[in-house]
Amino acid sequence: MIQLTNVNKRFGTSGAAITAVDDVTLTIGEGKIYGIIGYSGAGKSTLIRLLNGLERPTDGTVEVNGRLMSSIGGKELRQARQKVSMIFQHFNLLWSRTVKENITFPLEIAGINKTERERKAAELIELVGLAGRENAYPSQLSGGQKQRVGIARALANDPEVLLCDEATSALDPETTDAILDLLTSINERLGLTIVLITHEMHVIRKICHEVAVMEQGRVVETGDVLEIFQSPKAPITKRFVSQVTEPEDAKKVMSLMRQDHPDGTLVKLAFVGERTEQPVLASLIREFPIDVSILQGNISQTRGGAYGTLILQLTGDEAATQKAITFLHEQGVQTEVFGK
């Protein structure tokens, strides 16, 4: 569906060139929700703009659904863009147009007649849940509603790919979740491929099938979201994963518990997929003569299954504790010992 091959993008003159995208090769399958995560300045904004030809690569090729976006231009590029639409962090609606007129704008560009434009707009307003607001101006809408208009506008020309440029970063957590749900249902109902960039692991966790992690213009890690959560390899990926699996206070709780219970062994367990549903903990308590207290627990739902962490304090006989840890390993639970 989308294929980037050895893509480089440099800005500025050769003397003081900035490499925004550095030798990126990426394959995105049809119908997938593909997330690209990175901190600001990682090059993800540039990368996503290569997909609709708003930026042209310095080297390499960008192919979207059989069209070579990196080399076409003029009318061909403009027509290709109607099938690769985009939504934005700051919505980028035309303030001079109403909700309905904003949604019909891409249809005007595509040269669709007025009756058809009206019909399509009404349908999209319904789809994104803005019925009754069609004649409002953007300034009269909340952030979440504006993004809904942005999504409806992006869907107007029945695109094959939807690019999301930090689409939820300007929204509060609740609105973010509502917009993410909308994107998921669009992906399922219309079967279109969604590529999104974000700096929030929460977004990746909630809706993406696959993820690429970017750092300094390079893609440092790619893979299935659940796999990345299960075993992040690059240090930056670990940091992103800990954004959702380890709340801020976890470390504080651990050090406090360590002070209160100097005799215990602290372990962090990570459960993935069907493991989360098996009574590992029950067997642990039953089979070993140790005391187990739960300090902190957390389950994250990803598109591919659940992912959970549990921080335990094991108190009791040294040898038994050791055996218990071995047992956990054998059960396929990732276990990290924090020492005594």
Next chain:
Amino acid sequence: MISTYLPNVDWTKMWDATVETLYMTAVSTVFTFIFGLALGILLFLTAPGHIWANRLVNVLTGSLVNIFRSIPFIILIILLIPFTKFLIGTIRGPEAAMPALIIGAAPFYARMVLIALREIDKGVLEAARSMGAKTSTIIFKVLLPESMPALLSGITVTAIALVGYTAMAGIIGAGGLGTLAFLDGFQRSRTDVTLVSTVLILVVVFIIQFAGDFAVKKLDKR
């Protein structure tokens, strides 16, 4: 009763002069709007990083605008006499004032257009491009409507400046309230004529300002 206080005012003449002022202002405002808009859009689109980015055209247009904006209007009228003669066939009357009025005001308005266009959110332009919009679509459906309040308040200011210019054009016999105030009022020491002409000019200016403000308020949905 009025004739007691304003003994020298010939109301027919006064009315004719007002109509001439309105006529000169209206026609030159329309042309200034068109030429200023075209110049402003050209300046905007040829600036680095924009759709028609072209250094040469940008610098040339920019310099031309700056030069004509800098020449004092009274001197511009005199400099343009041969051009006016060629274009209109005469250098007297309201029509003869038009070339100077438009050439004097369009560059001034072009700068305001440029400022207005720069105020447009870059993201909106990017969004239009991402939808596959042609340059003409971007100009007529994004740039102009999105900057319309600023374009309108700009043309209001320019129209008021043009009222002042028409008065100056009175020096070369353009007609209108300026000529009346200067020739009939000042040079013949009829203070009442000067005074009434001034009041009428003020009324014209206030009406333009009011209409401009009203239109801006009506159009601005931000």
